[in-house]
Amino acid sequence: MSFSVEFKTRWADFDANIHMRHTAYNDYAAELRLRFFKEHNVTVQDFTKENVGPILFEENTKFLREIHMGEDITVNLKVTGLSGKGERWKIQHEVFNQAGKLSAIITVYGAWLDLVKRKLTVPPIKFQEIFNEVEKTEDFKEIVLSN
Numbered sequence: 637m638s639f640s641v642e643f644k645t646r647w648a649d650f651d652a653n654i655h656m657r658h659t660a661y662n663d664y665a666a667e668l669r670l671r672f673f674k675e676h677n678v679t680v681q682d683f684t685k686e687n688v689g690p691i692l693f694e695e696n697t698k699f700l701r702e703i704h705m706g707e708d709i710t711v712n713l714k715v716t717g718l719s720g721k722g723e724r725w726k727i728q729h730e731v732f733n734q735a736g737k738l739s740a741i742i743t744v745y746g747a748w749l750d751l752v753k754r755k756l757t758v759p760p761i762k763f764q765e766i767f768n769e770v771e772k773t774e775d776f777k778e779i780v781l782s783n
Contacts, residue, residue, distance in 0.1 A: 638771045640712035656703040665729040665742045668711045676766045687751045694745040707734040719779040722764035
């Protein structure tokens with residue numbers, strides 16, 4: 637199952653060079669992840685109830701072409717890696733400009749954090765199933781955890 641969202645950009649997303657500022661790309665990717673969970677009936681309240689939340693270890697953005705002031709964008713989500721119980725994950729976001737041209741690729745590597753113990757944890761089954769259902773990249777690899 638694929639997941640993407642079209643965003644109307646804001647004036648504040650752009651810099652003095654009249655193109656999207658570099659951190660705005662990552663802001664939209666983060667917003668997309670929250671909408672992805674909400675679309676799959678996982679809300680911020682569910683994170684609180686389960687005492688679990690996503691944590692990022694790494695975020696990398698590759699810029700391919702400018703997005704100019706006034707352009708809207710589309711951002712998608714694909715899973716590039718997942719551990720056996722879903723405790724660790726890698727996600728790729730592709731950011732497309734208004735003309736549909738690939739403008740940036742954002743990759744994030746993360747895990748689930750137990751919000752009480754402040755340690756990494758296995759997520760509830762409901763959270764695991766969401767990542768199992770979403771579109772995988774062609775180079776998807778299982779994340780093997782060492783003990």
